[in-house]
Amino acid sequence: MDDLRRRLREASEAHQPNRDAMLVRIERGMARSDGPDRARSLRRRKQASWLKVSLATLAVAGVTGLGGLAVAAGMQQRAPQPTTPAVAAPTGDTASATPSPRASTAKPPATASPTPSRQPTTTAAKTADGPIAARGTINRRSIIYWAQNDLTIEVAQPLTTLTVEVRIAQTGGVQYTGEWRTEPADEFTFSVAPADGFLVYRWTLKPGQTLSALQEIFAAQYNHSTGTRDASKDTFRVETTVAGHTSVVWGNFPAGS
Numbered sequence: 001m002d003d004l005r006r007r008l009r010e011a012s013e014a015h016q017p018n019r020d021a022m023l024v025r026i027e028r029g030m031a032r033s034d035g036p037d038r039a040r041s042l043r044r045r046k047q048a049s050w051l052k053v054s055l056a057t058l059a060v061a062g063v064t065g066l067g068g069l070a071v072a073a074g075m076q077q078r079a080p081q082p083t084t085p086a087v088a089a090p091t092g093d094t095a096s097a098t099p100s101p102r103a104s105t106a107k108p109p110a111t112a113s114p115t116p117s118r119q120p121t122t123t124a125a126k127t128a129d130g131p132i133a134a135r136g137t138i139n140r141r142s143i144i145y146w147a148q149n150d151l152t153i154e155v156a157q158p159l160t161t162l163t164v165e166v167r168i169a170q171t172g173g174v175q176y177t178g179e180w181r182t183e184p185a186d187e188f189t190f191s192v193a194p195a196d197g198f199l200v201y202r203w204t205l206k207p208g209q210t211l212s213a214l215q216e217i218f219a220a221q222y223n224h225s226t227g228t229r230d231a232s233k234d235t236f237r238v239e240t241t242v243a244g245h246t247s248v249v250w251g252n253f254p255a256g257s
Helices: 002-013 019-032 038-078
Strands: 132-138 146-155 165-169 175-181 186-195 197-206 215-223 233-241 245-252
Touching: 132 233, 132 245, 146 165, 146 233, 165 215, 175 186, 175 197, 186 215
Parallel strands: none
Antiparallel strands: 132 146, 146 215, 165 197, 165 233, 175 215, 186 197, 233 245
8 A cells, every 4th residue: 555655646746647557557556455345446436537537528628618619609799790892783885885975955145236127118218207307417527438427316296215226338347436416325325236237326215214305416437448438328217106106217328428
C-alpha cells in the first residue's frame, strides 16, 4: 500500500498525468494483493472512475456545444444582412434610345404692326363725308431729299372719335423723321410703321377727348432719295363716328414735291 500511495502521489504531482498508466499501475498493485474481494472492489472503482470521466467529458462537450450554438446564433443576429439595390431594367427600346429634341409647338409672339385700314373700293377720292372734309398737300418747305405731307381736316362739329392715317409710298429711301399736328399732343396717340410698301403714320383721338377745332392739320415728315419725288401714290384716310354713324374720307396727295 505504501508503494501504491507513493506512486499515486508521484502521478498526481506530475505535470501532465497519464490516467491510463495510473490505472494500469493500480491494477497491477491490486493483483499482487490477496483476496478476490479486493480485486472486485478495484474493478468497481475503475468502472466508476471511467463513468465519471465520461460524464464530465459529455457535460463539457454539451456546454461547449451549446455555447458555440449561442455564439453562432448571436453572431447571426448581429451580422448585417447584405442588401442588393433594386435596379429597374430597361424595357423595350428605352435602353438604347437617345433623347432627341422636340420641335416647339409654341407660336412666336405677334409683332405689333399697324392695323390695315379699309381702303376705298374705287380710285376716286372722297374728300367730304358728314361732319368732316379733308385735302392733302405737299408742304412748300419740302426739298430734294426731305419732304412733309400736310393733311388739313375741316370739322363741322365737335368730334369724340377720330382716326387719321397718312401713307407715304416707298418710292426710294423713305424714312421717318418726324410728325406734328395743330392740336395738343396729349389728345392723340401716334404710331408709325412700314406696311405693304408704305410708311404708315396714324393718329387716334384718345378716349374721353373731344376735338372741337374747326380745322386740324396733321403733318408727316420723312427723308427720301435725292431728287424730285412723285407723291401721287401717297394717300390719306380719315374716319369718325357721330351718333352711331361712321363718316370716312380718303384721297391722294399731289404729284410734285
